[in-house]
Structure formats: structure tokens, C-alpha cells
Amino acid sequence: MAARAETITLIEQPEVINRRTDNPLFNVHYLHANVVDHKHGIFAPGVEEDVLEQDVTDIAEADVHKLAPIVIQRFDPNRQQFISLGTGTVDNNIRGVESLDTEDPDSLFEFHRRVEEVTDEVSILDPEVNSAMRRGKKKLSLSPTPTHHEVDPDVAASFGYDDRTMLRLQSLSADGQTKAMQSFSLFDVPTKAWASYLSDRYGEEVEPTALAIMQFCNRVILEEGSNEEIVNDFLNGVMNYLEEDDRISVKRQLDAFLNEQAELKLKARAYAEEKLAVEKELALSLNGWASQPILTLVRNVYENLESTHKELLDQRFDGQNLYVDDLVALLVLKIKTVTIDNRAGLATMNERTVRRVASRIGLEATIGLAEREQHIYQMQQMEPGVDNVFMVLRNEQLIAEAGVGCGGGCSVEVVGLFSEDARIALEAGLGKGTLYSSSDLDKNSKCNCGKHGKKAKVISDGQNVVCTTCRTYQVRGKRGQLKAVA
Numbered sequence: 001m002a003a004r005a006e007t008i009t010l011i012e013q014p015e016v017i018n019r020r021t022d023n024p025l026f027n028v029h030y031l032h033a034n035v036v037d038h039k040h041g042i043f044a045p046g047v048e049e050d051v052l053e054q055d056v057t058d059i060a061e062a063d064v065h066k067l068a069p070i071v072i073q074r075f076d077p078n079r080q081q082f083i084s085l086g087t088g089t090v091d092n093n094i095r096g097v098e099s100l101d102t103e104d105p106d107s108l109f110e111f112h113r114r115v116e117e118v119t120d121e122v123s124i125l126d127p128e129v130n131s132a133m134r135r136g137k138k139k140l141s142l143s144p145t146p147t148h149h150e151v152d153p154d155v156a157a158s159f160g161y162d163d164r165t166m167l168r169l170q171s172l173s174a175d176g177q178t179k180a181m182q183s184f185s186l187f188d189v190p191t192k193a194w195a196s197y198l199s200d201r202y203g204e205e206v207e208p209t210a211l212a213i214m215q216f217c218n219r220v221i222l223e224e225g226s227n228e229e230i231v232n233d234f235l236n237g238v239m240n241y242l243e244e245d246d247r248i249s250v251k252r253q254l255d256a257f258l259n260e261q262a263e264l265k266l267k268a269r270a271y272a273e274e275k276l277a278v279e280k281e282l283a284l285s286l287n288g289w290a291s292q293p294i295l296t297l298v299r300n301v302y303e304n305l306e307s308t309h310k311e312l313l314d315q316r317f318d319g320q321n322l323y324v325d326d327l328v329a330l331l332v333l334k335i336k337t338v339t340i341d342n343r344a345g346l347a348t349m350n351e352r353t354v355r356r357v358a359s360r361i362g363l364e365a366t367i368g369l370a371e372r373e374q375h376i377y378q379m380q381q382m383e384p385g386v387d388n389v390f391m392v393l394r395n396e397q398l399i400a401e402a403g404v405g406c407g408g409g410c411s412v413e414v415v416g417l418f419s420e421d422a423r424i425a426l427e428a429g430l431g432k433g434t435l436y437s438s439s440d441l442d443k444n445s446k447c448n449c450g451k452h453g454k455k456a457k458v459i460s461d462g463q464n465v466v467c468t469t470c471r472t473y474q475v476r477g478k479r480g481q482l483k484a485v486a
């Protein structure tokens, strides 16, 4: 059981896989390389803020889908490209292309997409595009999920794609030194609707494949106006090509893009700060003994971990001490990511999170978790730095016990993280397919959406109901609401 520091090997990563998004430990290594004062836990200026910005984006993509986070990148005159977390964005995307095995037919679709990501970055440096953008034009990119004509859906899922379109708007400052990139996860717009809309809007035939749409954006689309105006214009446009249900869904998402950003950003940031705190502890503990917060986090969910992960930890425990190498850091990061993404999703009543968690532990318990998250958040707002560790740990334990996974867009792979035992027991007790959508909270009482001219989105298990638009719920006949902001 005892671990000797020198016997532990670091994770062996193939040389080529170092694109930031391919390496879940990137932030931890970046923090680790920028420790200024180990004893006091001080990092180089700007480093923590960089990682925090990244964490907000990760949480938004994973489980706060209505948030459209903005990332700021500065131009590096030496590298002649924009940089993010110490890496050139062009270089980073080229590495992403190089890391794929072109002999493997399964990853060929991703190869072509990554080439478009390089083109996207490079085109902004092109003198003509660059000067237009410095005068206020914006580059719009649409990345729909690959269609089943392009790749087997299971293979697409293994690359983290679900049924969303990533919509991205990039703009430059007048001096060209700063780039702002806002990204938004949009669901329920099929690729063929994008293709038809773009074809009609630009008077040029666009093939109904995700790749063709990415290529078309790289070739054509510079827009003018505020981000709100552009997104409003595009979503209202594409709505005309959708079926009624999808149109309502897109209306709802557009409404959130236009009206809920400030609040969603505050909440996502609070969760990102909690994740950053763990990443800092990992960076300071790396290649040494785990700090107390890391030990607490690990012990809290240890019993619910899958057996190979328990063994991995057992081999590195020396009495009460835990040696942190890359494998332990990765495991801790996975635990924190899956729990924090789900917690953030519940706190903001993210539709897909509510469904995912409810399918494991039932709707009533899911709403209970969401209520506790609201309480944790409110305590934090009223009294910054308040000790709410106990409540946080309890919620993380419940998520681990339930073996809740994460959806598409999650920054880490968490399949097989938690024990199968919990999963099987829960599924036996719950049964599958017990959730359904309903138009109202119940026959007699509508939710608050009608009053505010919004479209309700109600999830029900037959007894309990929740509207993910206005966050009103009804549990055992009793109504409540998750408040927007404390």
C-alpha cells in the first residue's frame, strides 16, 4: 500500500496529443508551471484569471447551455497569433490536427473539422479579414454536430458531440491587439435547416453537412452589429426552417441569450471559482503529497468509485498521505468536473442536466439537490467565504452515489468513474423512461411562464413537475421556485 515518490510514473501522453482541449490536465499543468510561491500558494499574475475564464466556458458547454461565455485573447507579436493560456491559438489548433491518426477512418471526419478550426484562426490574421474586423465586422462560425451521413453517431458521441450547434462570434479591437470570442451552445437546429437557411440568405447552395457549413462560414460570413443583433437575426432567420417544437425551443434559447446572461454568468463563475480552487490545490500538490482539501474531496466519494480507481488511489496512499501524480490529478479533476458541472446545471435548471440527474435519482430528489445548490449559492452571496463545505460535500456524494455522468461538451471523459453497483441498484429502483414532458405544471395551475410571455418547458415524472424555463416546481403537491438571483 505504501507509495514511494520515486516509484510513481507520470502519465504517458503521446507526444503529439497536446492540443489544449485534448489534454484535460492542461489547466493544472499550466498552474503548476506558474507557481511563484509554493508555500503561500501564489501564482504568476493573470494565470488564475486565465484558468477561471476557461473553467466558466467549460461549465457553460457542459451544463449551463444558455450561457454564452466570452473569452478574451491577446495578440502576441512574437508569435504573430492570438494566445490563450500561454499557447498560440493557431499552433494549438494545428497540434489538434496533427494529433489525429489520418490512417484511422473513424477519425477522418474530425480531421476535416479540425482543419476548419485552423482555417478559422488563420483567416482572422488574413490582412483583408483582419482590417474588416478591426473596423467592426465580426466573424460568425457555425459548427453543427456531424450528421449521420458524415460519421456513425456512436463515433461522433465518442468525440463528445451531441446534437448541438456551436455558434461563435469573434470580434477584434480597433488596434487589432485583442480578440473577443463569444460562444453559444444551440440545440434543436438540424443541420439541414442551417444549410437551407444559409443557401437562401446568401443565394448560394450549401450542402446539408456539418462540414460544408463550417467551410461556408470560413469562406463567407462576416457580419455587422452587436452580438445580440447578429444572433437575433440568425436565429429568427433559421426558425423559419424549423418544425413547430424546434422553433419554440430556439425561441426559448434566444430569449435566454438576450435576457439571462448576467445572472447565468454570475452563477457559472461561482462554480468555476470552486473548480479553480481544486485545480490550484492539485497544481500545488502535484508530484508531492495531497493537500487537505484534495484528501477531503477524494475520501468523500471514495466508496462510490469504480474499483480500478480505488486501486489506483490505494497504491498511492501512505498512511494518511496521498501521493499526487498525473493519474491521481486526473482522477480528482474528473470527480470535481462531473460533480461541479451537474451542480451548476441544477442550480440554473439546465434542461438536459435535470433530465440526466432525474433519470438516476428521480425528479423529487433532483429538485432537492437543486434547492440545496441554491442555498449554497445564497449563503456564499450573503457571506463570501462562508463555510459551506459540508453541504457541498453532501451534494457531491449524492451525485457520486447515483453514478451520474455528464453530457456532450464535458471537458473530461467520465464513463466508468463511479461504481456500477450504485448504478444498478438505482436503475432497479427507478425504472427507465419514467420522465415525460407536459405542457403545464398541472391541470389547474400553470407555471410563471405564461405571465411573462415565455414558453414553458416542463419535465414531469407523473407526480412531480418542474419548468426549466421559469424554475417553478411542484413536489408532492407543494410549489416552489428556484430564484433567479439571490
Ligand SMILES: [Zn+2]
Pocket: 447, 448, 449, 450, 455, 456, 457, 467, 468, 469, 470, 471, 472
Ligand atoms: Zn415556466
